Amino acid sequence: xxxxxxxxxxxxxxxxxxxxxxxxxxxxxxxxxxxxxxxxxxxxxxxxxxxxxxxxxxxxxxxxxxxxxxxxxxxxxxxxxxxxxxxxxxxxxxxxxxxxxxxxxxxxxxxxxxxxxxxxxxxxxxxxxxxxxxxxxxxxxxxxxxxxxxxxxxxxxxxxxxxxxxxxxxxxxxxxxxxxxxxxxxxxxxxxxxxxxxxxxxxxxxxxxxxxxxxxxxxxxxxxxxxxxxxxxxx
Ligand SMILES: [Zn+2]
Numbered sequence: 001x002x003x004x005x006x007x008x009x010x011x012x013x014x015x016x017x018x019x020x021x022x023x024x025x026x027x028x029x030x031x032x033x034x035x036x037x038x039x040x041x042x043x044x045x046x047x048x049x050x051x052x053x054x055x056x057x058x059x060x061x062x063x064x065x066x067x068x069x070x071x072x073x074x075x076x077x078x079x080x081x082x083x084x085x086x087x088x089x090x091x092x093x094x095x096x097x098x099x100x101x102x103x104x105x106x107x108x109x110x111x112x113x114x115x116x117x118x119x120x121x122x123x124x125x126x127x128x129x130x131x132x133x134x135x136x137x138x139x140x141x142x143x144x145x146x147x148x149x150x151x152x153x154x155x156x157x158x159x160x161x162x163x164x165x166x167x168x169x170x171x172x173x174x175x176x177x178x179x180x181x182x183x184x185x186x187x188x189x190x191x192x193x194x195x196x197x198x199x200x201x202x203x204x205x206x207x208x209x210x211x212x213x214x215x216x217x218x219x220x221x222x223x224x225x226x227x228x229x230x231x232x233x234x235x
Contacts, residue, residue: 106197
């Protein structure tokens with residue numbers, strides 16, 4: 001099992017770890033600050049170095065409880081101590097983008113009581129699908145104004161860990177389908193944009209909404225009945 005250091009400290013950029021397993025092109029570590037692709041957020045990239053070598057981390061994926069770091073170059077051996085440094089520019093852009101997605105969810109819920117049905121992101125760009133049919137008049141401009149107003153309010157973003165039973169009694173978390181998390185998960189990580197949006201979430205986020213930047217709806221598309229897509233951009 002890899003200890004996912006970013007779950008408790010999304011600001012962590014460097015760390016040391018021990019290689020626990022090696023394949024042709026990837027290493028598993030006992031702990032890592034590299035985010036593995038999941039929950040709509042893409043993996044981190046960065047540098048891994050060790051006594052006698054260094055290589056760029058080109059992919060990070062979860063498998064069998066471990067984080068596998070694909071390396072562009074020679075690999076360290078099992079048991080070796082390594083230092084990791086994540087590409088902070090990319091990660092911080094992803095944290096801003098992921099947080100913008102949660103602000104968008106909160107704003108659309110508060111204004112229209114419509115749930116999100118899916119989403120994905122890359123640095124400073126993302127898409128989210130909502131169960132609208134059809135989209136309301138003037139939707140894109142209205143949403144843009146509401147999201148940027150929440151950003152300007154500089155709301156703090158708090159991460160906490162709740163017992164499963166406590167989380168299942170929280171109305172906000174029920175709305176965002178906390179009950180669909182497998183029963184084997186006994187501790188739920190909660191990301192709370194205080195006063196706006198609370199979700200069970202494993203992603204990395206900035207510390208306050210002001211850090212997100214400027215939000216823009218780039219495009220709206222219909223993906224069929226009861227499913228409308230927003231493409232968003234940050235600057
Ligand atoms: Zn999220």
